[in-house]
Amino acid sequence: MFDTALTWNDLIFLAHGAGMTLMVTAVSVVAGTLMGIVFGVLRYQAGPVWSLPLTFVLDIFRSVPLLIQLVLANAFQAIARLGWDPFTTSCVVLSLYTAAFCTEIVRGGIEAVPHTTRRAARSLGMTWWHDMRYIVAPLATRVSLPAWIGLTLGVLKDSSLVLWLGLIELLRASQILVTRLQEPLFILMICGAIYFLLSFPVARLGGYLERRWSPND
């Protein structure tokens, strides 16, 4: 009744695409989060006025479509003769994109730590670094982790745009199969199911942590 030209090899091809999606996401989220933590602490320490240039630059990454950013970065690396391959370019752009959102999350987390707690730490003789490391970091992580999980999932989904630079990730892989086998609905449904399976459990975990860790209820 139901037959398809899809073979195991095609499924392996899709799995490779999914691997590429995960790879780009992992690299960008790790690099973006590290940058986000540095920028977030900087923003908090510098105060709203002095961090204005940083805020402005990071805001650009949030207000310009990711696709345009990717094309621009690719054109720029060609102009500047950096010789980056599409994978590097994609990771650089997605990292900066992640960093722009992560900065706000980190800053929000630090601001959520009560001043009195930090003053108590400092008055016990802890240095700024000790205070950050042992008092602020654990409390801020608790506040910002659900938002960070949401950001990670956002990057996982947005990483589909790197197909424009010719990287064969999950969506591009399924598009290639659609072109060859002419069964768009079935193949796209498999592709969607893979995205859903990657994203949904983590989204549920984020929702659970948000409820479990809410400080006020």
Add this chain to the structure above:
Amino acid sequence: MFNYNFRWNQALNALPQMLDGALVTLQIALLSMLIGVTVAVLLTMFRLSGNRILGGFATAWVELARNTPALFQIYMAHFGLGAFGIHLSPFTSLLAGIAFNNAGYLAENFRGALKAIPDTQARAARSLGMPATQAFRLIVMPQMFRVAFLPATNQMVWAILMTSLGVIVGMNTDLAGVTQELNARSFRTFEFFAIAAVIYYLIAKAVTLAAHAVAWRMFRY
């Protein structure tokens, strides 16, 4: 290092065309928001109705919209529906994809907003003799919109950014599409896309500012 002559003139000459494209972008974003809000209100009502089939439908929509990429949703409308003999133009499939996405995210916003409205409001309305639908429409919904307005503004900005995905399914009248057409003719990729980026940035900021002004005017006590 830069062995490249920037030709900004060429790109700036095309500015009127790109601004026309920006209008189309805004139009798609606004339309998708209108459809999105309408559907999201429906989905919220489905979830509140207590009917398992309607509630399940709404939950499935929201989870699908939130857990798959927007580009996938546009692909589904553009290529996937072809299996049923429905062939949509790039404009329609882009609009359908973004509206689907918006509805899912907005329904979740509305659900969060409903939590902020005390139960007593609806109960007081019911005890004044209002039927359930009237209580929802006249008492709960206005308050829901007030709480959800600024998150919905964010969604509007997202919708504007998402319209740029249309170029991948062959859209050539919106800002990204026009830019890509110009780029294909001249290969001045950096210049054209830099200007497009500036226009997108300005639109996003303008929409945010306008929404804040509207919120201040509409929702102050």
